[in-house]
Amino acid sequence: MESASSGPAVDSGAGSPTERYFLWTVLVITAITNLSTVRFGFVYDDYPQILFNPFIRAWSYVPQYFVNSVWKHMDPLGAGNYYRPLFLLWMRVNYAAFGSRPFGWHVGVIMMHLIATALVYLTIRKLTGRANLAWMTALIFGLHPIHHEVVAWVSGATESLFAIPFLAAFLAYLHSRDGSQRAWMAASCACYATALLCKETAIVLPALIFAHVWIADSAANQPGLESSRKRLARGLTPVAVYIPIALVYLVVRFKVLSGFGHSLTNVSFSMWLWTLPSVLFTYVKNWFLPIHLSINYDVFYQQHLNLRHVILPAAALAALGCAIWIFRKQLGSREVGYAAVWIAVPLLPALDYVVFEADELVHDRYFYVPSIGAALLIALLIEKFGKSQRLVFGAPAPVIATTFILAVALSMGSAKATSYWDDGYDLFTHAHEVAPGNAIAMNNLSVELIERQEMDSAQALLEQGYPENRGNLRFAFNLGRVAYAKKEYPKAEEYTRQAIAIDPNFGENYVSLGMIQLKQNHALEAQKSFQRAVELNPYDARFHTSYGIVLERNGDCPAAISQFEAALALNPGEGLTEIQLHKCRASETPAPGSASNTLKP
16 A cells, blocks of 8 residues: 555665665765865855855854845845845855865865755655665766756855755655654744745745645545545645745745845746747756756747747657656656656746846756756656666666666766866856857856956957947946956946946946046046945945045045945955055054154143
8 A cells, every 4th residue: 555645655675774875875976976076166156155245254244144135245226036044144154164265165065965965865765665766866866967056166055055954844744744743844844944044946845745745645536526625625734834934934035125026127928938948948958968068058038939949949848748748657657746746846936037137047056956856757767667687786787787877977977067167267168158149158258358368358259249238237347347457448438337327336337437537547536436336335345445545545544544444344354455554544643753742841
């Protein structure tokens, strides 16, 4: 007889030494595969989120995590879409332990991926009652190259960070169906609240649990309206426990972000619908053929029905769906249902791509939790076609052989996919090769070229994309940087003022403008520009230091000292600021024996 909570009855090998051997083997192989990432540095968002983030440098800022968006320190006036206080807390803990040394951060990222992989094993083991299916699913999940963003990029660890309590919440729910319901459901609710505070994607857990109840009860009930009503009632019962937690979270999120979310692009429903096939197809393609993985892809909004980006991807997805439906009974209808639900439900938040920039509709990291369902499907296929009387370590020999070959292929693919994350130049050179039309990849590569003093290459790249992206802040801003570096100051000012016109609330624009004005000997205008930058973003220590230097240059040392002190409060021990502060204080202190220090008779 089958258990309602876990599918087939749990076999006698549950928790056996053989099972533990397989689990530890999976974790060791996963760790070895991703071990090379510990030598990587910080890249991309790591700079603003870690190196330039004053909020993670002191414990006194922790209460602020719960009342601000993740990017508050970079864009105080902007509409935030990300309320992730426990992610900020995780960064604070790491900064306290490792500071700005990336090695420890990367070790922590790998450890979280290993914990998530172990929880995948435990979840599938409990869900299906089949140990072989569990370790195969965990192995595929742990090694798949599609996780390159999550295991090689510190800022990408939001996925594994939320996945751990998310999986723990679901696993505790499964245990609640076997006994000690109150204790297990209390643990599940606590884990759910934790996952929500790590990342908003966790909101879908009640839908996942409802789908599980519906599928798990399918075999125990006869078809018919009355049976469906009972299944509906049984599904809504546990869901009702999580709803208050979700509502409290949504109320807090709405208050902190001044809304549930904010659209970054003006997209109609028809545009969203025509874009959906290419977005879904990209995830499917990257899962089954993970050979050209990147941080950026050329997936863009579609304004009308067309063959290449709408009809063909939709047809391919429909064909795949039909194939899964046709073979569902051979693979196990219940297990296939679980797999489909684990793919679809956790992916739903990523399909609200109106909150993303137009060039960021697809990211492989958004498929982290959905890949559990995809890995389960592959494991079902291997188990189905690998049946044999010959056993190796308690598993059919063909299963072991097939999984070994797949593991080698996935490990090699992961090593290749993560290798581009060793530094920003490699990362964005590869991104531009994979997605030559992606404006974000183009601009990020130009920034790396500017840092390498390859100004002509950066200029050529930016001018290539500028005609089609005149309303894009990054192109104008970076073209201004290139012109500044080439000492073409009037041209640099023109581009920078274009950037200001596009986004007058972006403080970095005024810093660039101030630097240009200094080079043109317009010191007072530069002072106003730096003042505006500080007004727009008082959390950036670099802005205060730059403003202080200009104030000191213009003869206002008391005001300059105030700015240097503000900078050091945000970034204690920063060398240049301390030098400037000491210089300014020295100029303000009268020399011994001067008139001001002479005692009156």
